[in-house]
Amino acid sequence: MGLVARHAEAAGIPTLCMTSAQDITRAVNPPRASFLDFPLGHTTGKPHEPDLQRQILVEALSSFETMTVPGSMKELPFRWSEDEEWKARAFAEGDDRTPRHDTPQYQDEEDRRRAEEEEGSPSCPVCRS
Amino acid sequence: MAPNGTGLAYYGKGEEPMGPVDYIPRIRDNYARLGYKTYNWVVNADTPPWAPLSKPLSRCRLGLAASGGIYVAGQVAFHYKDDASFREIPTDGDTKELRATHFAYDLSDARTDPNVVFPIDTLRRLVREGFLGGLASRFYTFMGGIYSSRRVSEDLAPRLTARFLEDGVDAVLLVPV
Numbered sequence: 001m002g003l004v005a006r007h008a009e010a011a012g013i014p015t016l017c018m019t020s021a022q023d024i025t026r027a028v029n030p031p032r033a034s035f036l037d038f039p040l041g042h043t044t045g046k047p048h049e050p051d052l053q054r055q056i057l058v059e060a061l062s063s064f065e066t067m068t069v070p071g072s073m074k075e076l077p078f079r080w081s082e083d084e085e086w087k088a089r090a091f092a093e094g095d096d097r098t099p100r101h102d103t104p105q106y107q108d109e110e111d112r113r114r115a116e117e118e119e120g121s122p123s124c125p126v127c128r129s
Numbered sequence: 130m131a132p133n134g135t136g137l138a139y140y141g142k143g144e145e146p147m148g149p150v151d152y153i154p155r156i157r158d159n160y161a162r163l164g165y166k167t168y169n170w171v172v173n174a175d176t177p178p179w180a181p182l183s184k185p186l187s188r189c190r191l192g193l194a195a196s197g198g199i200y201v202a203g204q205v206a207f208h209y210k211d212d213a214s215f216r217e218i219p220t221d222g223d224t225k226e227l228r229a230t231h232f233a234y235d236l237s238d239a240r241t242d243p244n245v246v247f248p249i250d251t252l253r254r255l256v257r258e259g260f261l262g263g264l265a266s267r268f269y270t271f272m273g274g275i276y277s278s279r280r281v282s283e284d285l286a287p288r289l290t291a292r293f294l295e296d297g298v299d300a301v302l303l304v305p306v
Contacts, residue, residue: 006286011293015180015300041239101209114202118203
């Protein structure tokens with residue numbers, strides 16, 4: 001995502017990258033970044049906590065107005081939990097990615113049916129072209 | 130790795146907080162297991178480009194791109210192997226129609242509340258409150274995890290940037306997973 005940020009910014013569009021993977025974002029070095037120390041899959045908050053989600057976005061977005069140095073990263077003042085069991089698990093379990101299927105992976109079969117009806121093809125129209 | 134270099138052993142209730150999780154070594158190992166050549170992580174040591182905000186946020190139209198694999202029911206879902214396509218998500222759509230698919234994170238929370246990786250309701254609220262001027266009429270989502278960084282720099286990033294320009298946004302929020 002840092003590469004997209006750099007490209008857009010070079011075209012004159014201010015960008016902010018939110019991240020929960022601090023090492024990856026530091027390496028790519030986007031113009032502006034904010035770091036939220038939450039488990040992957042929660043870059044913008046916890047589920048069903050709209051007030052927390054709002055606070056997180058306000059803290060992050062305000063960087064557009066306050067950051068002046070390219071390559072800055074703001075650490076957002078939120079913790080996932082009192083203890084840090086999730087991190088211990090993340091360290092212990094390592095990478096638990098699912099296999100890299102090259103066909104569309106639907107959340108449920110009903111989505112597949114609707115997509116095939118609407119798009120008329122089971123394959124990805126962009127990749128195919 | 131935790132600050133003392135031992136990972137797990139460092140953790141204990143009441144002790145100092147652990148540092149951020151290091152994801153680069155984990156992902157590198159994963160690619161090695163999948164039989165890819167050694168993954169060359171993108172490292173940029175130069176000063177990034179910089180475009181200052183032209184007006185206060187309260188008058189800005191915000192765009193968004195997120196790589197959490199969100200799509201709208203009825204759209205073709207993403208696949209998990211170097212999918213460089215993106216989906217257009219109308220910003221006035223029903224959140225209940227959003228779906229999540231991804232190979233790299235636990236989807237259970239995103240599937241009950243997509244706002245954890247695609248903050249659509251949160252941003253609409255910030256517009257209602259006057260914190261933001263407005264939203265682009267469409268947001269963009271993709272998969273990420275594209276092995277070739279060249280493909281991202283020379284294909285996906287320019288296509289997204291062209292959309293941001295077309296959409297007339299004043300700033301763009303980027304939400305990876």
